[in-house]
Amino acid sequence: DQQVKQNSPSLSVQEGRISILNCDYTNSMFDYFLWYKKYPAEGPTFLISISSIKDKNEDGRFTVFLNKSAKHLSLHIVPSQPGDSAVYFCAASAWGRDDKIIFGKGTRLHILP
């Protein structure tokens, strides 16, 4: 039973437009959420995170939104650039209760020229 779900295996977005990657979770004990980006043959790279006490966190072109009641978070990238083409993993943790970070299966983002 997947606790972190990324239902879109892939997404194609025109360069310059907004990319929106979605993630749903089932465990209400999760209180910290992260997005990682992964290029082929490399390990995941931390991108941005959000605590459950917030509903938005912004870092440059990247913004993460958290809707606790819907158990849903999304990553917005604007404007999308060619270097953003990668696999994006949503991850969640209930730190303090459990030291694990649970990852989704990932969404492959293609930025089209």
Next chain:
Amino acid sequence: GAGVSQSPRYKVAKRGQDVALRCDPISGHVSLFWYQQALGQGPEFLTYFQNEAQLDKSGLPSDRFFAERPEGSVSTLKIQRTQQEDSAVYLCASSSHRTVYEQYFGPGTRLTVT
């Protein structure tokens, strides 16, 4: 600027062989994690060390998997009597004590069991 390094990058083992995968974390990072990533999946937690103490090994799939970090820096993941289902990328990540959520990953070791 040294990040997390892992060796070997690729390993082919015949079924039944033992393998040892090494992780060199970022210097000074207290926490170290091992993950297993099967094809098309996200990383799955295997085990967690804080310094030399293995605080959680609940993700290790069987008693054929063993991890150690004897001096609180380099870690080794050992898989005994490898099986085909062990084929995966094994990722190591480290984190400083203050930012334990933000784990820095190595490039992984791709293990193929034939």
